[in-house]
Amino acid sequence: METKNxxxxxxxxxxxxAKKRVALWRRLKGMGAVYLQNGVCLLPRTDDHxxxxxxxxxxxxxxxxxSVLLETVALDQAQENKVIARFKADRDEEYVEFLGKCKDFEAEIAKETEANHFTYAELEENDVDLKKLQSWLEKIRKLDFYGANLADEAEQRLKHCEALLDSYAQRVFDAHDENQ
Known part of the structure; x- marks a missing residue:
């Protein structure tokens, strides 16, 4: 296996x-850094990082x-696996949160369908929510350096949300068809 730097x-x-310290922590987490302990974090070695x-x-x-910035490798495969597992666990936490929001989106579409509430205003609101989900998943993917366990499930769930909105949109268009 290729050594990861x-x-x-x-x-x-x-x-x-404290505001500055918290902003620094957020910035590093926003880059996808894994904290080994307070004030010690890792990122995969890339020119951008x-x-x-x-x-x-x-x-x-x-x-x-x-601060000190170093390039490093794991002492052995077991240590490398521990580090990769930490990266995957951090991303999976984000995927779990994302999947929860997808569930909320699905429930909202179900509620509107159940109530026969097929309006352009509702469609527009749900379209905005779907765009937020798409953007959020893209951000998580960019930080998923090692293929977290829930990545495929999150991708499939987003596709399901997209299909639900397409179906809902068709119902809105049908409800407002001027030829009826």
Whole structure:
């Protein structure tokens, strides 16, 4: 198996203002970083991640903090598997949340169908909600570096939501057909 290289960022920033510390944590999590412990995180080694982490390193300096950015590999296959499992677990948490929102979307379509509420306004609202789901899944996919377990289920669930909205849209169009 090919050895995976990671970028390891260790940092220490002042406790106050907490707002800056939290913003830094959010930024790193938003890049898909896995935290091994407070102030120690990993990302797969890519040129994009290296560039972005160098910018984070600069931010940490501006916050009067300290950081070290290293390229590293796991000591053995078992350690590498542990790290990959952490990345997958983080993404699966996001997929679980996404799947919950898909369930909400499906329930909303079912409710409107049950009530025979086939309006353009409702269709537009549901279309906006579906676009949010599509965008959200795309963001999760971009951070799913190692193929999390729930990735396929999330993809299929989104397709189901898209099909539901298509079916609902057809019912709206039928209900408003001027030729009837």
């Amino acid at each position: 990671w970028l390891l960022l260790t940092y220490k920033v002042p406790a106050e203002p 290296a560039r972005r982490l160098k910018m984070v390193e600069n931010e940490i300096s501006e916050m009067a903090g300290e």
